[in-house]
Amino acid sequence: ERMKRKWKGYIYTFYHPDPEIEYVAGKGGVPRRVHTFRCFNKGCKQTVRRYLDTGDRVSTGNMTRHAQRCWGEDAVKVAASYGTVERALEKVAKPMKISGKLTTAFAQQGKGKITYSTRQHTRTETKAEIAKWMAQSFRPFALVEDDGFKTLMRTGRPDYYIPSQSTVSRDIKRIFVRTCSRVAxxxxxxxxxxSFVTDMWTSPNHIPYMGTTVTFEHEGQLVSLVLDVVQVAKVK
Structure with missing residues (x-):
């Protein structure tokens, strides 16, 4: 408990708060006392040992390296920006643990450099990733039922879950409705x-459209959102 009070660094966010105290055989069979930290990520069974009879008994190097592999470098960087373990735990680690809700998993997606975890996606994460990919890259929903796509996804993982076309369609519609509510x-x-702006134009096939956008300042950044695009009715 005395040592635990000094563990205020952000890296402890990614591990269970109560490490196990173990004794492992050293040279000549002399037992060595270690702290064994268990990764906090759901489904990860990795542990990191820290020997208490060495000069680097408070080193977090191995803990940081595992967290970067398991949680992603971006997550570790964000946690570091919060400084203390309490703030990082509340803002990073807890939200990233899977809640079982599609919209929660979808909201976890960050910006910046893409990193890849060594942990396979859960069913919820797979649905969220595919919904995000389909929506952002304008992919047809039927792609998930294409034999070539299934071969790519299931080679080496024959039991990997792939949602059906109807499931993807339903998930994206659900996300759209909830996103509209959040924006409103x-x-x-x-x-x-x-600042609201409207603009009108005619498509190459002579169909008139009108778009509405809103612009505002958020956390020092200028943000513009497309609120709606509608086809303009003909006036006789």
Missing amino acids: RFLQEYDGDL
Whole structure:
């Protein structure tokens, strides 16, 4: 407990708060006392040992390297920005643990450099990743039932879960509805100026459209959102 009070660094966020105290055989059979830290990530059984009879008994190098492989370098960097283990645990580790809800998993996706985990996706994560890919890259829903796609996904992992076309369609519609509600609530509660802009144009096949956008400042950044695009009815 005395040593535990000094573990305030962000890296402890990614491990269970109570390490196991173990004794392992050293040279000549002399027992050595170690702290064994268990990874906090769901499904990960990796442990990191720290020997208490050495000068680097408070070193976090091995803990950091495992966290980067298991949680991703971006997650570790974000945790480091919060400084203390308490803030990083609340803002990073807990939200990243799987809650079983598709919208929660979808919201976990960050920006910046893409990193890859050595842990296979859960069913919920797979649904979230495919929904995100389909929506952002404008892919047809039927792609998930293509034999070539299934071969790529299931080679070496024949039991890997792939959602059906109807499931992907339903998930994206659900995400869209909830996202619209979140954007509407955010704009209604926004304490500042909102700039709304409309624009009209005609497509190459002579169909008129009108788009509406909103622009505002958020955390020092200029943000523009497309609120709607509608086809303009003909006026006789």
